[in-house]
Structures are given as C-alpha cells and as structure tokens.
Amino acid sequence: xxxxxxxxxxxxxxxxxxxxxxxxxxxxxxxxxxxxxxxxxxxxxxxxxxxxxxxxxxxxxxxxxxxxxxxxxxxxxxxxxxxxxxxxxxxxxxxxxxxxxxxxxxxxxxxxxxxxxxxxxxxxxxxxxxxxxxxxxxxxxxxxxxxxxxxxxxxxxxxxxxxxxxxxxxxxxxxxxxxxxxxxxxxxxxxxxxxxxxxxxxxxxxxxxxxxxxxxxxxxxxxxxxxxxxxxxxxxxxxxxxxxxxxxxxxxxxxxxxxxxxxxxxxxxxxxxxxxxxxxxxxxxxxxxxxxxxxxxxxxxxxxxxxxxxxxxxxxxxxxxxxxxxxxxxxxxxxxxxxxxxxxxxxxxxxxxxxxxxxxxxxxxxxxxxxxxxxxxxxxxxxxxxxxxxxxxxxxxxxxxxxxxxxxxxxxxxxxxxxxxxxxxxxxxxxxxxxxxxxxxxxxxxxxxxxxxxxxxxxx
Amino acid sequence: xxxxxxxxxxxxxxxxxxxxxxxxxxxxxxxxxxxxxxxxxxxxxxxxxxxxxxxxxxxxxxxxxxxxxxxxxxxxxxxxxxxxxxxxxxx
Numbered sequence: 001x002x003x004x005x006x007x008x009x010x011x012x013x014x015x016x017x018x019x020x021x022x023x024x025x026x027x028x029x030x031x032x033x034x035x036x037x038x039x040x041x042x043x044x045x046x047x048x049x050x051x052x053x054x055x056x057x058x059x060x061x062x063x064x065x066x067x068x069x070x071x072x073x074x075x076x077x078x079x080x081x082x083x084x085x086x087x088x089x090x091x092x093x094x095x096x097x098x099x100x101x102x103x104x105x106x107x108x109x110x111x112x113x114x115x116x117x118x119x120x121x122x123x124x125x126x127x128x129x130x131x132x133x134x135x136x137x138x139x140x141x142x143x144x145x146x147x148x149x150x151x152x153x154x155x156x157x158x159x160x161x162x163x164x165x166x167x168x169x170x171x172x173x174x175x176x177x178x179x180x181x182x183x184x185x186x187x188x189x190x191x192x193x194x195x196x197x198x199x200x201x202x203x204x205x206x207x208x209x210x211x212x213x214x215x216x217x218x219x220x221x222x223x224x225x226x227x228x229x230x231x232x233x234x235x236x237x238x239x240x241x242x243x244x245x246x247x248x249x250x251x252x253x254x255x256x257x258x259x260x261x262x263x264x265x266x267x268x269x270x271x272x273x274x275x276x277x278x279x280x281x282x283x284x285x286x287x288x289x290x291x292x293x294x295x296x297x298x299x300x301x302x303x304x305x306x307x308x309x310x311x312x313x314x315x316x317x318x319x320x321x322x323x324x325x326x327x328x329x330x331x332x333x334x335x336x337x338x339x340x341x342x343x344x345x346x347x348x349x350x351x352x353x354x355x356x357x358x359x360x361x362x363x364x365x366x367x368x369x370x371x372x373x374x375x376x377x378x379x380x381x382x383x384x385x386x387x388x389x390x391x392x393x394x395x396x397x398x399x400x401x402x403x404x405x406x407x408x409x410x411x412x413x414x415x416x417x418x419x420x421x422x423x424x425x426x427x428x429x430x431x432x433x434x435x436x437x438x439x440x441x442x443x444x445x446x447x448x449x450x451x452x453x454x455x456x457x458x459x460x
Numbered sequence: 461x462x463x464x465x466x467x468x469x470x471x472x473x474x475x476x477x478x479x480x481x482x483x484x485x486x487x488x489x490x491x492x493x494x495x496x497x498x499x500x501x502x503x504x505x506x507x508x509x510x511x512x513x514x515x516x517x518x519x520x521x522x523x524x525x526x527x528x529x530x531x532x533x534x535x536x537x538x539x540x541x542x543x544x545x546x547x548x549x550x551x
Binding site: 007008010012013014015016017068071072073074075257260261263264 | 463465467493504518523538540542543548550
C-alpha cells in the first residue's frame with residue numbers, strides 16, 4: 001500500500017479539524033450567479049414571471065447540495081446565496097416606474113425564499129459613467145424595495161478607475177440611504193445593512209450586500225467565498241517575537257490552507273450541480289463570534305487596539321499575504337479577496353470603537369489597503385444626506401485613484417446619536433453609533449456631473 | 461476507491477475499536493489503515509477507510525456514525541472524505 005506514504009497523517013487531520021471546530025473555519029457562502037438578461041420582457045408582470053421561473057429552476061438544488069457537501073467534508077457552509085444580473089439592466093425594458101422596480105424586488109424575495117437561500121443580491125445599478133432612466137428609477141426604488149423585502153440586497157456602482165465618479169449618483173445615494181434608514185426606523189434602520197455603494201465593483205463577488213452577476217459572466221456560475229479570521233488569529237497566537245518576514249510567511253501559509261478548502265467545495269459543488277465554477281473569494285470576513293475577528297489579528301500583530309498608529313501598515317501586510325496565499329491555492333481567485341473590516345460584524349472592532357481607539361477617519365485610511373471599505377458603520381441618524389454623499393465620494397476617490405474596489409455601507413440610524421447602539425442580529429451584529437465630521441460639504445457634492453477619470457486610467 | 465478519514469476521540473473504555481469496526485462492517489466500509497494512541501486516558505484514533513461500496517449514502521452514514529459514537533460508545537466520531545485533508549496539506 002505505497003499510497004499511504006502520500007496519505008494524510010493524524011497531525012494534519014487534527015490541524016484541519018481543529019480549524020473547523022475551534023477557530024470557525026467555514027465556507028462562508030456558495031453563491032450562484034444567475035443571468036437574467038434572457039428574462040427581459042415588455043411588461044413587468046411577464047418579466048417577474050420569467051425571473052421567478054429562472055431563479056427557482058437554476059437554484060432548486062443549491063441549498064441541498066451545499067448541505068450535502070458540508071456533511072461529506074465536515075466543514076460548515078454557512079450561507080447559500082444567489083446573485084443576479086443587475087436589475088437596472090435586466091429590467092430596463094419591463095420596468096416603467098419606481099413601483100415596477102419595487103414589484104421586481106418582491107419577486108426576487110419570493111424566488112429566493114422558495115429555494116431556501118439566505119440572501120439574493122443584484123437589485124443593482126451599474127452607473128459609474130451615467131444613469132439611464134432605468135438606473136435612476138431602480139435607485140429611487142431601493143428604500144421601498146429593501147424595507148418591504150427581507151433577503152434582497154441592493155448595490156450601486158457609481159465610480160471606477162476607468163470612468164471617474166458619477167457625482168449625480170453619489171448625491172442621489174446620500175438621499176436614498178437616508179430614506180432607507182427612515183423607512184426601517186423600527187428595526188434600527190436595517191435596510192441600510194442590505195445596501196452598499198461601490199467604486200470598481202467586481203462582477204463576481206459572492207459576498208453580500210454587494211453580490212451581483214456581472215453582464216460579462218456566463219449564464220449560470222458558482223462563486224465561493226471562504227473565510228477564516230479565527231484560523232489566522234490562532235496561527236498568530238504563537239507568533240510573538242517573529243520578524244516581519246516570518247510573520248508574513250505564517251499568514252500566507254494559513255491563507256493557502258483556508259483557500260484550498262474553498263477550492264475543494266467549489267469544485268465539488270460545480271460537479272454536483274452541473275454549473276461551471278467561477279471564482280474563489282478568499283476574504284477574512286469576520287463574524288460577531290468571539291475570536292472570529294480581523295481586529296484580533298491586527299492586535300496580535302502588536303497593536304494595543306485597532307486604530308493605534310501602525311494599524312494601516314499591519315492591515316496592508318495582512319491583506320497582501322492573504323491574497324498571496326490565496327493566489328497559490330486556486331487558479332481562479334476573484335471577487336474581493338482580502339480582509340474585511342466591518343465594524344458591527346467584528347467584536348474586536350466594536351471594542352476598539354468603544355475604547356475610543358478607532359474613528360471613521362482611521363477606518364477610511366484603513367480602506368486604502370484592505371479589500372472593501374467603510375462597512376457596517378452606524379452613524380448618527382441626523383447626519384445630512386450631503387455628508388453621506390461626501391463620505392461616499394471620498395471612498396470612491398480612494399478606489400478610483402488606487403485602482404481597487406472600495407465601498408460604503410453606512411447606517412444613519414434613525415433617531416440615534418453618538419454613543420447609542422444599533423443591533424441587527426445574526427451575522428450582521430451590533431454597532432456603536434460613531435461620530436461623523438459635522439463640517440458641511442454640500443457646496444461640493446451639490447455640483448452636478450462627473451469627476452473625470454484619473455490620468456493613469458488611460459492605458460489604451 | 462473513495463477514501464474517507466474517520467477520527468474517534470473520547471474517554472478510553474473497553475471495546476471502542478470493536479464497536480466502530482462492527483458499524484463499519486455492517487455498512488460495508490473497508491478499513492485500510494488504523495492508527496491509535498491513548499494520552500492521559502483519552503482515546504484517539506484515526507482510520508483510513510474505503511467507502512466506495514458502502515450500503516448507504518456517505519452523508520447518511522457519516523451522520524449515523526457520529527450518532528452511534530455519541531449514543532452507544534460515548535465518544536466523538538467524525539467521518540469526512542479524504543480530499544479536505546489532502547487539499548489543505550498537499551500541494
């Protein structure tokens with residue numbers, strides 16, 4: 001039995017199972033991307049029938065398959081999700097009013113519930129250069145759509161390195177976020193947790209709230225998001241005294257191991273469902289569970305609290321090593337792939353905010369080197385729409401100039417002020433309301449038009 | 461051949477291996493390799509098995525084996541397909 005020489009040993013088996021049982025290693029999501037372009041119709045009712053039928057047909061075995069794979073390998077697969085073609089594109093001919101788009105959101109919610117997935121993303125508009133009438137109607141429909149549905153997520157890409165920043169959309173989104181907050185004031189403005197604004201949004205991101213199925217994608221694909229901040233944290237527990245090269249190597253090796261699990265699950269899900277595999281997104285996505293925290297990793301690297309000087313450098317190194325380990329582990333790494341730094345979903349971040357170590361300005365600096373942006377941050381309910389637009393413009397500028405994805409998912413918690421708390425439950429967690437710079441920026445954001453693309457976008 | 465790894469962890473007692481083996485025999489799962497140690501009164505076993513001729517789906521058998529370990533022997537048993545370990549630890 002020469003084969004045994006290549007087989008696994010007890011140490012390795014224990015290491016893997018220890019990651020799963022004690023350090024929250026999981027496959028965060030299997031996300032099925034479904035193209036809806038072929039569902040286009042002249043009237044909204046036919047369009048709704050078409051998308052309902054297509055989603056429930058394509059994804060009918062998704063949840064069952066996810067659970068089966070989870071049992072076969074003994075690794076939790078936390079979420080099964082769906083992303084669809086941005087509805088502003090797919091529904092452009094069918095939807096003639098804001099209410100038509102709200103109707104589509106209800107259909108998406110119903111279809112997602114019928115197949116048992118946790119979330120459906122793609123109530124989206126891609127309008128980085130300009131808004132078509134359907135983009136604008138969809139965006140205006142977002143507050144109502146998100147407050148009347150449960151598991152539909154919306155996203156708007158309003159900037160890119162190639163096109164610049166659509167400031168008309170930025171201005172509009174400030175108002176939309178405020179309205180969504182008000183419509184869900186009874187649940188701590190929870191609609192805003194399902195709404196994200198992007199610059200340079202990837203077409204194949206499996207993570208919510210920003211997942212959508214880009215128009216360049218095949219008809220149906222599977223993207224897999226792996227996570228494991230707890231595993232990296234555990235590896236770093238014994239890292240005192242290591243130099244930076246050794247520390248980098250340790251993070252990279254751990255990221256490699258985590259990504260390999262995702263690769264296996266993706267391959268198996270693709271085979272079982274007969275759907276092509278798209279990408280693996282290796283993101284250190286924290287959860288409110290103790291220890292499953294990106295902040296804890298940064299603190300183990302030697303910071304007293306996240307937000308201390310050195311935080312940006314530590315995060316830059318972490319993010320880069322995660323990407324390097326991931327790239328080696330799978331030929332198809334995509335999506336966001338890096339470290340997420342949401343506040344409400346990460347107990348370590350919450351602690352840092354409450355200790356006074358971390359503020360929004362430092363978080364903004366951190367987003368220059370991490371994989372997303374200002375994420376799940378509760379701000380005072382009386383923050384003006386123009387200030388939110390200003391925050392969006394700043395984040396979009398960072399993404400545009402640095403050729404990376406940036407995002408804003410802030411919650412202007414209705415009726416709450418600095419020091420209060422919001423609680424969304426589950427993976428979305430809870431958050432202290434953070435203070436926002438109160439100086440006015442309306443003179444800037446109220447200008448119309450587009451911030452031109454930066455000079456280094458001209459590569460043709 | 462479809463290989464799986466079984467891990468058994470728990471307080472040592474008489475007949476753990478016998479009971480696990482009789483479960484596997486009934487399910488027509490062939491044992492390829494066993495390694496076992498006892499440290500500090502704790503029983504720790506890893507088995508490599510072939511499940512290609514098993515009588516039921518892997519999913520069901522893995523669940524039943526875990527339940528059997530808990531109810532009949534008082535140990536934690538996991539059965540997982542081998543690839544999760546080879547993928548993670550072999551390039």
